[in-house]
Each structure stands twice: as structure tokens, then as C-alpha cells.
Amino acid sequence: MNMNMLAERIELIRNNLAVASEGKYPVPELIGVTKTHTAEEILPLEQLGVRLIGENRVQELMSKIDALEGRFGIHLIGRLQRNKVKYIADRVDMIQSVDSVELAEEISRRCAACGRVMPVLVEVNPAGEKQKGGVSFSQTRPLLEEIRKFEGIRVEGLMAVMPQTDDEEVLDSLFSETRKLFEHIRDEAPEGVAMRELSMGMSGDYMIAARHGATMVRIGSAVFGPRN
Ligand SMILES: *Cc1c(COP(=O)(O)O)cnc(C)c1O
Numbered sequence: 001m002n003m004n005m006l007a008e009r010i011e012l013i014r015n016n017l018a019v020a021s022e023g024k025y026p027v028p029e030l031i032g033v034t035k036t037h038t039a040e041e042i043l044p045l046e047q048l049g050v051r052l053i054g055e056n057r058v059q060e061l062m063s064k065i066d067a068l069e070g071r072f073g074i075h076l077i078g079r080l081q082r083n084k085v086k087y088i089a090d091r092v093d094m095i096q097s098v099d100s101v102e103l104a105e106e107i108s109r110r111c112a113a114c115g116r117v118m119p120v121l122v123e124v125n126p127a128g129e130k131q132k133g134g135v136s137f138s139q140t141r142p143l144l145e146e147i148r149k150f151e152g153i154r155v156e157g158l159m160a161v162m163p164q165t166d167d168e169e170v171l172d173s174l175f176s177e178t179r180k181l182f183e184h185i186r187d188e189a190p191e192g193v194a195m196r197e198l199s200m201g202m203s204g205d206y207m208i209a210a211r212h213g214a215t216m217v218r219i220g221s222a223v224f225g226p227r228n
Pocket of ligand 1: 035078203204
């Protein structure tokens, strides 16, 4: 991929984020979503100031992690099976897709065994889509209550994946509700839970997410071009 094109796309995204979050919230951090791309394609992002990358499959991540480690913060953003946790426990910098007690427990156990505390986000599923991971709004606090005591993880916020729709009104209200939930929990300040990060917004909807106070946006195709 042409470096100039990559630079232009990233600059455009950064400008859009700055405009959308304008004054009301800090400009969200861009996470480059690098799934389906090779390490060689990903590495130029470093020069362009992208500090964080997101991958959604453990197996794919493991095939390229040697080349990426130390250059980027590496976040696991996709559905994670418990039996895969062992491969990433000492290698990724954050797991954004925690949506069950069992998964949180396994991450905690594996991380404690290698002497670290894993930053995690709880994944919410704002539209209640069955095929997606994530817990409902009403299940979020009970889940936090159960996992906040685990010693090998530290809850740092929420992550959300919105439905695929062009309906801006629908997205607007889902992002807004997710932000409200985030703020409610933050204000309640349950012990052992930090509500620092709100990871929401992808290529198609990141401006709406920024308008509603996302702290991280996860962007793949708007950086690299459409996946085929
Ligand atoms: C692929 C993916 C993204 C990025 O999607 P784009 O539409 O390409 O920006 C964000 N979040 C998750 C969880 C993903 O799997």
C-alpha cells in the first residue's frame, strides 16, 4: 500500500475526529484495525503516529505478532474463546471483548500466572444482536460486580459494536445510550473498576461515536481500504 495514501487517509480520519468531538470531549485515539493485513502492510502505521492496533482473531494475531510487538500497543477486539486465552495472556496490551464471568476468570487466571494484570474492557451489545458478542446494558453492572475482584485483570472501561446500519438516528441514540451507561458507572465508581476508556465507532460510524464521547475508535477499512 502506498504510504502517501495511507498518510492521507489517517490525516482525514484525525481531522474528522477532531471536528466531531469538538470541544466537548477529548479527541478519541485511533486504533488501527489490522485484521486481514500482513505485518508488512501494518508496520508503516508506526511512522504515521498510530500507536494502537486491534486484531479480532487470536490465530491470525499470533501469525504476525512477532513483527508488531514493541512497535504498537496490541489490543484484542474480537470474540475470544476461553481456550485461546493462554496464547495471548502475556502478549497483548488490552483485551476489549470481555463479555462473561468465565472469560474474565480465565484471563485473570492466565495473567496472574505470568505475573501481570491485564487491562480489559467489558463488551456491550447495544442493539441486542444475537449473532454478536457483548452483554446487554442491563447485564453490564452485574457482570462488573462479578469480575472486578479478579486479580489478574483490571477493568478500564467499555467497548461496543453497533449494528450495521446507515440509519444515523438509530446509531445516534445507541451511541448516546452507551455513553450514558459509561458515565453512570463512572460516577458510581465501583471499587476495582475504572471507567477510563469507551471504545466505540468503526469506519462507517466513527464520527457519530466521537460526537458521543468515544475515547477510542477502531478503524480498519477507512485506513487500509475496503476488505475483499
Ligand atoms: C473489523 C472490526 C472493526 C473495524 O471495522 P471497519 O469497518 O473495517 O473499520 C472494529 N471493531 C471490531 C470488533 C472489528 O472486528
